Amino acid sequence: MSAADLQDPRFTDETAAREALEDIVWPNGPHCPHCGNADAAKLAKLETKSARPGLYYCNECKGQFTATVGTIFERSKIPLTKWWLAMHLIGSSKKGISSHQLHRMLGVSYKSTWFMMHRIREAMRVGGLAPMGGEGAVVEIDETFIGRKGGFEVRQGAWHKNAVLTLVERGGSARSFHVDEVTKAEILPIVRENLSRESHAMTDEAARYAQLGNEFAKHDAVDHSRGEYGYTDRKTGAKININTVEGYYSIFKRGMKGVYQHCGEKHLHRYLAEFDFRYSNRSALDIEDNERVAKIVEGAKGKRLMYRRPSESPLA
Ligand SMILES: [Zn+2]
Secondary structure (H helix, E strand, C coil): CCCCHHHCHHHHCHHHHHHHHHHHHCCCCCCCCCCCCCCHHHEEECCCCCCCCCCEEECCCCCEECCCCCECCCCCCCCHHHHHHHHHHHHHCCCCCCHHHHHHHHCCCHHHHHHHHHHHHHHHCCCCCCCECCCCCEEEEEEEECCCCCCCCCCCCCCCCCEEEEEEECCCCEEEEEECCCCHHHHHHHHHHHECCCCEEEEECCHHHCCHHHHCCEEEEECHHHCCCCEECCCCCCEECCHHHHHHHHHHHHHHHHCCCCCCHHHHHHHHHHHHHHHHCCHHHCCCHHHHHHHHHHHCECCCCCCCCHHHCCCC
């Protein structure tokens, strides 16, 4: 992000920040979150001195609300300008950004910054999506382990708590899942739910993937145990490898190692959501900073989150 970007009124002017938020939360004008009333004639903006900026009154249910109700921003004491800047920085930094760094950049306490970041990750988390891939699409599937002892090195072993399964479509998006263990019983249901039947699946040689060929249009595997990193199918010209998903893991691990030192097991799914989001909304897919941050705000709807327990602290 350049210095010119930092002059964006959403980062400097609270009214501009609020109006930009309203535009995304209420694309068709304000509506009451209490009763659903969207009739402009029955909604009044409260512009008295004592009213909070952006406060509306609903003539239908007599309730009051702002655009932040029901979003990750609800009841936050942090100015919306800082939320916009935080979303922008998280959305545009390829490997992520540490809470220490963000805390210094925003001038918000470390603890509040940490809470903000987890709320923003929650906004980046997408669920209930249609299956990935499709006819002619290649989707690579692989697993990895995010270690804790002595850093974030890969550790092979079923005992590991931080096992991750990822599906990446070549030239498309990524979806990652925190799984209990890397077994057929755990992995296949996720693959079936998230991969369209017409897709060409690529994996390593692991036995847990052996039956994919029966369930999807095509399945190819590379045998890493034989030192094989990929080959070209002479008949179809298809590149048989899982380099894309391995590249995804390399970004994820560099980010986790350098930036996110205190990732507890219970938060792993949110970090995965953050990396999936950035990967799936990257510049190479013609999605630029502004659109990316708008997508985060879009995802902030219906994600009201409260962190209260001290056990949620990153250092606990
Ligand atoms: Zn109402």
